[in-house]
Amino acid sequence: MRHIISILMENEPGALSRVVGLFAQRNYNIETLNVAPTDDPTLSRLTVTTIGDDRVIEQITKHLNKLIDVVKLVDLTEGNHIERELMLVKVKALGAARDEVKRTADIFRAQIVDVTPSLYTVQITGDAGKLDAFLQAMAPVGVLEVARTGVSGIARGDKVLSL
Amino acid sequence: MELLSGADMIARFLQDEGVEYIYGYPGGAALHIYDALFRQDKVKHILVRHEQAATHAADGYARASGKPGVVLVTSGPGATNAVTGIATAYMDSIPMVVLCGQVMSHLIGDDAFQETDIIGVTRPIVKHSFSIRHPSEIPEVLKKAFYLASTGRPGPVVVDIPKDMTAPTERYEYVYPKKVKLRSYNPVTRGHTGQIKKAVELMLKAKRPVFYTGGGVVTGNASEALTDLVQRLGFPITTTLMGIGSYPQGDRQCLGWLGMHGSYESNMVMHHSDLVIAIGARFDDRVTNNTSKFCPTAKIIHVDIDPSSVSKTVRADVPIVGPAQGVINEMISLVQGKEIAHPEALAEWWEKIDGWREERHGKLYEPSQPGEQLKPQEVIEALYKATRGEAFITTDVGQHQMFAAQYYKFAKPNRFITSGGLGTMGFGFPAAMGIKLNYPDDQVICVTGEGSFQMMMQELSTCKQYGVGVKIVNLNNASLGMVRQWQDLNYKSRHAHSYMESLPDFQKLIESYGFTALRVETKEELESALERTFADKDELVFLDVYVDPREHVYPMQVPLGSMRDMLLSKTERT
Ligand SMILES: Cc1ncc(C[n+]2csc(CCOP(=O)(O)OP(=O)(O)O)c2C)c(N)n1
Ligand SMILES: [Mg+2]
Numbered sequence: 031m032r033h034i035i036s037i038l039m040e041n042e043p044g045a046l047s048r049v050v051g052l053f054a055q056r057n058y059n060i061e062t063l064n065v066a067p068t069d070d071p072t073l074s075r076l077t078v079t080t081i082g083d084d085r086v087i088e089q090i091t092k093h094l095n096k097l098i099d100v101v102k103l104v105d106l107t108e109g110n111h112i113e114r115e116l117m118l119v120k121v122k123a124l125g126a127a128r129d130e131v132k133r134t135a136d137i138f139r140a141q142i143v144d145v146t147p148s149l150y151t152v153q154i155t156g157d158a159g160k161l162d163a164f165l166q167a168m169a170p171v172g173v174l175e176v177a178r179t180g181v182s183g184i185a186r187g188d189k190v191l192s193l
Numbered sequence: 194m195e196l197l198s199g200a201d202m203i204a205r206f207l208q209d210e211g212v213e214y215i216y217g218y219p220g221g222a223a224l225h226i227y228d229a230l231f232r233q234d235k236v237k238h239i240l241v242r243h244e245q246a247a248t249h250a251a252d253g254y255a256r257a258s259g260k261p262g263v264v265l266v267t268s269g270p271g272a273t274n275a276v277t278g279i280a281t282a283y284m285d286s287i288p289m290v291v292l293c294g295q296v297m298s299h300l301i302g303d304d305a306f307q308e309t310d311i312i313g314v315t316r317p318i319v320k321h322s323f324s325i326r327h328p329s330e331i332p333e334v335l336k337k338a339f340y341l342a343s344t345g346r347p348g349p350v351v352v353d354i355p356k357d358m359t360a361p362t363e364r365y366e367y368v369y370p371k372k373v374k375l376r377s378y379n380p381v382t383r384g385h386t387g388q389i390k391k392a393v394e395l396m397l398k399a400k401r402p403v404f405y406t407g408g409g410v411v412t413g414n415a416s417e418a419l420t421d422l423v424q425r426l427g428f429p430i431t432t433t434l435m436g437i438g439s440y441p442q443g444d445r446q447c448l449g450w451l452g453m454h455g456s457y458e459s460n461m462v463m464h465h466s467d468l469v470i471a472i473g474a475r476f477d478d479r480v481t482n483n484t485s486k487f488c489p490t491a492k493i494i495h496v497d498i499d500p501s502s503v504s505k506t507v508r509a510d511v512p513i514v515g516p517a518q519g520v521i522n523e524m525i526s527l528v529q530g531k532e533i534a535h536p537e538a539l540a541e542w543w544e545k546i547d548g549w550r551e552e553r554h555g556k557l558y559e560p561s562q563p564g565e566q567l568k569p570q571e572v573i574e575a576l577y578k579a580t581r582g583e584a585f586i587t588t589d590v591g592q593h594q595m596f597a598a599q600y601y602k603f604a605k606p607n608r609f610i611t612s613g614g615l616g617t618m619g620f621g622f623p624a625a626m627g628i629k630l631n632y633p634d635d636q637v638i639c640v641t642g643e644g645s646f647q648m649m650m651q652e653l654s655t656c657k658q659y660g661v662g663v664k665i666v667n668l669n670n671a672s673l674g675m676v677r678q679w680q681d682l683n684y685k686s687r688h689a690h691s692y693m694e695s696l697p698d699f700q701k702l703i704e705s706y707g708f709t710a711l712r713v714e715t716k717e718e719l720e721s722a723l724e725r726t727f728a729d730k731d732e733l734v735f736l737d738v739y740v741d742p743r744e745h746v747y748p749m750q751v752p753l754g755s756m757r758d759m760l761l762s763k764t765e766r767t
Contacts, residue, residue, distance in 0.1 A: 040377060044312060044324070055317045085504075092501035098321040098341065101377040193376070 045099035062180030122172035199328035200229035200359035216247035220267025222294030225359035246623035248278020253624025261288035269307030284614025288347035320348030345380030384515025399468035400538035408435030409473015413517035431459035438603035464757035486755035573600035589645030592674035619648030
């Protein structure tokens with residue numbers, strides 16, 4: 031099953047490489063990864079999506095917790111949560127396709143953020159499934175370049191991941 | 194207020210931390226530190242002949258004493274030479290602090306002379322690592338390094354120190370930090386009481402229980418408590434290779450050690466038990482054999498300080514995360530005054546166990562006949578007798594290691610010193626050196642093989658320099674015996690590169706350093722040679738004992754089988 035694990039870790043050089051190294055070293059897979067400092071500049075938040083059965087996920091969280099740089103972590107998929115990813119896509123926009131792209135973007139609540147005579151740059155946010163669907167819809171028109179941030183997430187309700 | 198250079202801070206910190214010996218080798222990036230060491234006389238530096246030996250010496254000391262061993266090396270090749278020793282310590286959870294010189298900060302990343310990203314190289318084999326970014330942070334980082342190395346599940350910590358951080362011209366305030374805190378590091382200090390209660394209930398109700406305990410009991414200083422608990426309950430106990438000595442091996446309840454080359458009775462008992470009480474052990478593949486056939490009728494209690502060890506390879510029915518000593522003591526207080534539910538079942542269990550013991554009694558190996566080559570097993574038995582079981586025994590890796598573990602009986606923990614997890618040939622001799630320096634009044638013996646010894650024999654020179662009187666027992670089978678055994682069993686005796694052509698004349702070699710070497714080929718020679726070896730505990734003596742190269746280590750678990758599937762000799766199997 032796919033899991034979203036969010037990690038608060040020391041904002042220190044080397045911390046990220048320890049987390050990523052752990053996945054490589056123990057043969058765990060990384061689907062997406064994103065990381066940035068939080069409101070507390072000494073802490074970074076890293077979110078990783080990974081696939082594994084319960085036993086593997088248990089090992090992943092235990093080994094992550096063991097890293098000295100990891101302060102706290104949560105497996106967001108264990109409860110209700112909000113999942114978002116941002117994607118920037120360059121698609122061909124010539125002739126009739128120009129309107130078609132615009133219409134599809136509207137349906138997906140995506141925005142066209144840059145325009146040239148031959149292409150549109152579209153920005154879209156949502157969960158990974160929505161982004162995949164948009165790419166599929168654009169495939170016939172011609173997708174030229176894709177930049178995705180990887181999944182970020184947060185728990186629904188009063189639960190807070192903090193120190 | 195005291196102002197010190199980074200280099201002087203390191204020397205001062207080591208003094209304040211109570212470090213007596215450090216093991217190392219100098220080079221450009223470490224020279225400021227070496228100069229600081231030169232200008233003081235509390236911390237003694239032992240100059241090894243290869244950085245790997247420095248790590249093994251520090252490691253040997255750490256295993257014998259329970260305190261972190263300290264290593265100092267230069268950047269680049271100095272640091273990379275230490276890697277095998279760091280990995281060895283990591284696999285066996287041994288506390289160690291490795292100080293590495295590094296090129297000056299402004300050169301990092303430029304492929305400067307002797308620059309290696311040692312933090313990157315060692316990342317998967319350290320508990321943690323630090324880079325010094327300002328001289329003023331040296332005392333606190335070093336304190337953190339020692340704290341991390343020696344608490345929780347211990348392990349090696351690397352500190353990378355760019356040369357400019359130790360420059361003699363820059364001075365900063367030095368205060369010895371008595372304590373440090375890391376907000377992200379809080380090793381558990383006690384086990385969950387509810388879980389411990391549950392475990393004790395199972396223990397009292399068990400009909401065929403067995404304790405299976407490992408290195409965690411040794412590092413967790415829990416041998417006494419364990420012995421108490423096991424004797425109160427009257428259950429059998431088997432230990433891992435790393436746990437040898439944590440329960441007195443001469444005692445009736447002790448079955449020896451378990452796993453690939455463990456005792457017949459240990460493996461049989463594990464397989465047939467209904468309750469396995471694992472403490473400070475990690476269900477390593479050399480213990481469990483095929484995990485899907487592992488202990489088919491047993492419930493499993495697993496106590497470990499490291500949550501990631503619990504349910505890693507074998508699912509625990511009652512997981513308990515906590516320090517061995519605390520958890521065992523809590524168990525003791527819970528069993529106090531209680532009776533086990535099925536004493537008659539336990540008696541029956543012991544009957545069965547004694548039967549298994551009896552089956553193999555006197556059949557473990559065939560001693561040599563007069564005129565025949567010595568058997569390695571009988572050499573270890575003679576060694577045990579000659580030292581009354583009181584020596585520190587270090588080993589290298591191979592058949593000799595297994596024979597040492599099987600035939601020397603240990604009454605105390607921290608006495609059998611071996612590279613269990615990584616299986617590092619070359620470990621034994623430098624480890625013995627590190628122990629002997631710190632325990633000069635004890636007999637410290639390295640049981641080795643001619644293959645392993647040649648990996649670290651340059652340390653004879655170090656022993657000469659510091660007068661280190663270790664004893665070396667070389668079980669010389671003129672082959673890489675353990676490899677040869679596998680080739681006998683799995684490759685129709687095609688001995689691809691498992692024999693040692695052109696062995697040196699060890700006697701001449703040892704004598705060239707001014708030490709004594711004795712060549713032993715018969716039983717009669719062995720006794721007098723052992724006597725001679727232990728006559729003076731300050732003298733390095735090398736025993737070159739020629740043993741039968743055809744001998745195999747048995748029992749040996751059959752690959753992919755259960756614990757009870759064993760070869761018992763060249764012709765018998767379970
Ligand atoms: C550094 C290293 N290289 C290779 C091995 C693989 N290996 C395991 S045992 C062994 C043979 C050891 O020979 P020797 O030291 O003579 O011991 P013996 O088995 O003959 O007693 C080898 C090569 C190892 N454990 N460590
Ligand atoms: Mg050999």
